[in-house]
Amino acid sequence: MTTRTTSESSAAAPLLDLQALVVAVRRRRRLWCSMALLGLFVGATLAVLLPTPPTAVTKVLVAHREDQPNDPGTLIRTDVALLGTTRIAGRALQSLKSPAKPEDFVQDYGGTGLTNNLLQISVTGQSDAEAVARAKALADAFVADHVRRIRDTANAEAKALLDQRDRTQDELAEVNKAVGDGSPKGGAKAPASLESLFARRAELTSRISDLGRRAAEAHIGTPQLIAGTQIVDAPHAVRRSLPRTAATDAAIGFALGLVLGLAVAAVGTVVADRPVLRRDIAANLGASVLAELPRRSARRWQRRRTRAARERLATSLARTVRGSAEPVSLLELGCARSTSVIALALAGALAADGPVVIVDGLPNAQLAGRRPEPGGPTVVSGERAAAVSHEELRFGVGSVAPGTAWTDLPYLGTQTVLVVRAGHGSAAWLHTVARQLADQRIAVIGVVLIDPDPRDRTDGTLWDGLGTALCGRPERPARQSGTGRRRAELLPMWARVPNNDQEAR
Known part of the structure; x- marks a missing residue:
């Protein structure tokens, strides 16, 4: 029978003893309890000293030409990003006749995609009335911009189709000119050449008809999209209770302080390696x-x-x-x-x-x-x-x-x-x-x-x-x-x- 050595026992020991870690963290409860109470105090203090500015919200229903049932939210995220551009902020400020800079106004509002087609806009201001006015101007500017983009897209698509139809008509005119009165000229090959010209004319005529139909259809869905993009929830001020806000912020601070304290205690225990058991x-x-x-x-x-x-x-x-x-x-x-x-x-x-x-x-x-x-x-x-x-x-x-x-x-x-x-x-x-x-x-x-x-x-x-x-x-x-x-x-x-x-x- 051989005697055991320290190296053998240390080699068999686990890298991290969870029992010792839990005991050591529990013994340092003063640390994480103090940090949790500190987070509670800081959260409540910030709610009182830094109250939330007056805020107004509104909801906008946004219709997209590319809407699909399985859309993962890409379209509404694009709308949120467009809402935060200086173009929309500048147009909202123009309607408000405000001298503020669009770059500064962008920092006072934000958008949230609630669903694939529902956008919520939150705006802050110096007072509830100013916040509501800003929210209405911003929602109108966004709706107008979205409608303009829908029309521009439809017009650009229709124009491209009509331009292609005109080019096809010019080609058809050349084919008709080549056909002439229908009298064969050119010896033995004239009947075959004339037959190919007739086939080409029929093909061009069908293409012109199809392009005209597609150009007309390009504007068919535009009125529905324009009518579907609208403000569905009028801008209104958000009512906030200071005690409720303080309680919420204090609870969040308490949770964050507790998690941070437990993490510090656990890391400190592992690093210090102070046996407790x-x-x-x-x-x-x-x-x-x-x-x-x-x-x-x-x-x-x-x-x-x-x-x-x-x-x-x-x-x-x-x-x-x-x-x-x-x-x-x-x-x-x-x-x-x-x-x-x-x-x-x-x-x-x-x-x-x-x-x-x-x-x-x-x-x-x-x-x-x-x-x-x-x-x-x-x-x-x-x-x-x-x-x-x-x-x-x-x-x-x-x-x-x-x-x-x-x-x-x-x-x-x-x-x-x-x-x-x-x-x-x-x-x-x-x-x-x-x-x-x-x-x-x-x-x-x-x-x-x-x-x-x-x-x-x-x-x-x-x-x-x-x-x-x-x-x-x-x-x-x-x-x-x-x-x-x-x-x-x-x-x-x-x-x-x-x-x-x-x-x-």
Whole structure:
């Protein structure tokens, strides 16, 4: 049986853990809730500070010569594009006798194709009356332009047909001139040539008749198209309610802010790669999770529950400190305040065995700077920590945050309990902490998880690393003169160096 390696486990891991992603996004709910509320506020504010200008709408029925039942809307989109031209805008301004420029007027209105033949025109103005007048002038200009284009098209088609008929008539006249009186001239070939001329004359006569008929038909459908293009909904002002507009804009802003916040939280979670689940934290640190404590508990029943969990943890750590032949330390990562509270609770649990000394290695000497209480533990830091006898009941409190002096950690304790806040350190930094502690030969007893996810159901126990778990530590010989070496069983699984016999087995 061969031992598993870190590379094998990492290779089998999925590229994106959806469970960890959902948990991390849910933990960042303050971010996306804040962005959603910000979008709500911005939407409502814009509705009040930037109200919608007076608007008028009208509907125009547009008839097309090329209308087909299966038309995908190309014709009405062409009408919308033509509506936005300066030609129609200029004619509408001429009817209004307005000095505005067509280029500027185009920005104040727009068209929407409701169906293949129904066009809605929306126009803004300084007042409702001006908006209605603009909408009527614009609709009239569009209808007049559309009718003119229909007539021009019909006239151009009829003219082309009539011109072709005239050319055909000229050709027929030449054929008739060649036929003459019908007397054959030209010897033996005269009857055959005369027969071809008669056939050509008949063909030209039929073509002239067909061209005349088509020229007449070119104008047949024009009156129907002109009559079908009309204003079907008179221009009228759009009534808008400020509360309703504010509510609509606020809802849109809330939705956009929520989506943006969730996207930012998800992307930030993937990029930061900060483990949240106890399974991932235990795997990255190479130690099992011993206990969990909330970061803060505002409700009264939660306070009692948190206090009871802290007391159980202090009792368990006290047994570890009493039974250990080497000094024990608490090393925090992202939770210095919670670690200080745990250290004071541990000192209270050890007070029955005699005076307790806490070696404070936290940043800014948080424990050493506290006001001493009667009957409380003795807190030392700095140079005073070197004068503490190893025979006294002592434990250290330090940090493994970025910037830690790793070589000073063995003076706090050669065994440690890591107090880690979930989602604070990246996976790379957790690996760095585990590697540095292994290099300093500091055995990690276990991990106390602060602020865990309440819905986390993953297992934080390393079943292949009983030597690192608090309940699975083997018996160790007493330390000689306060010094000792770490046994290989106390190192993380990935930090052990297997011998040849183990690899063979």
